[in-house]
Amino acid sequence: MQKSWLFLLPLLAACNSTPSAVNEGTVSRAADRQGPVTDTAQALPAPDTAAARAVSAVSDTLRQVRERHNFSNPKGPADLFRLVYRGSSILEGTGEFTITDPSGQVIFREMLTEPDLEAALVYEMKNPTATRAERETFVLRRIDRFFLPAQFHTPAVAAKAAFPGGIENLDRAAWADLQKRPDAIGFEYLKGKEDRRVIAWSALKKQTVRVR
Missing domain, CATH: 1.20.5 (Single alpha-helices involved in coiled-coils or other helix-helix interfaces)
Known part of the structure; x- marks a missing residue:
């Protein structure tokens, strides 16, 4: 066993x-x-994107105006003033106001809302209310006339003008320096109903400043 x-x-x-x-x-x-x-997975062909819908960064641009004018250098090449208005419609848009110097650097930028551009319509209204078409026409006219030659003037600051208080980025040194520059160029524009502003290039600070 x-x-x-x-x-x-x-x-x-x-x-x-x-x-x-x-x-x-x-x-x-x-x-x-x-x-x-x-x-097999690695051998699969790449996705076909040839038929993909093209997306444009400026597809919502409704209006654009451009003007070349001396600003940062009164005697040198002109700067580019541009206002680009974008949105889903004229009454639901926003404008971007920029100034670009000859080297391509943006030296000023400000956003303007639709109410900023429409507010002054009240001074032209003949009836208590304005139609949508009237409002749209006014906004487009404001954009088209934003850079009129009459809005550029010298000097940017009068020699005997009093220093304004409460303006951001404007100090007495920059103000006094502009007063000594009779060829300094000021640009005037309206924001809102009565907010009339003037900006100028400060050679002392190397930037655009608001002077009024």
Whole structure:
């Protein structure tokens, strides 16, 4: 009997090793299957974007006016004054007013809302209310006439003008320096109903300042 058990031991060992061998084979075959799947994914063509809808950054531009005029350098190349009005409609838009010097640097930027451009309409109204068409016409006219030649003048600051208080970024040194420059150019524009502003280039501060 003892000899019979000794004879069966090798057979039992072989049987116990079978599941492990199967598992190893399964893992190996799974790895073999994963290889072709990965290669197929890499071989897929790139998405076709040729028919994608083009998106324009200025697709909502409703009106744009440009004017070249001396400003930062009275005797040098002209600066570019530009007002770009964007929005879903004339009465739901915003204007970006910029001045760019000859080197391409923006030396002034201000945003103008639709109410900023429409407010002065009250002085032209003949009826208590204005129609939508009348409002739109007025806003467009304000944009088109934003850079009239008469709005540029010298000197930017009169020699005997009193220093205005409460204007941001304007100090007495810059004001006094502008008073000594009869060729300094001021640009005047209306914001809102009665907020008439004047800006000028301060050679002392190397930036555009509001002087009124």
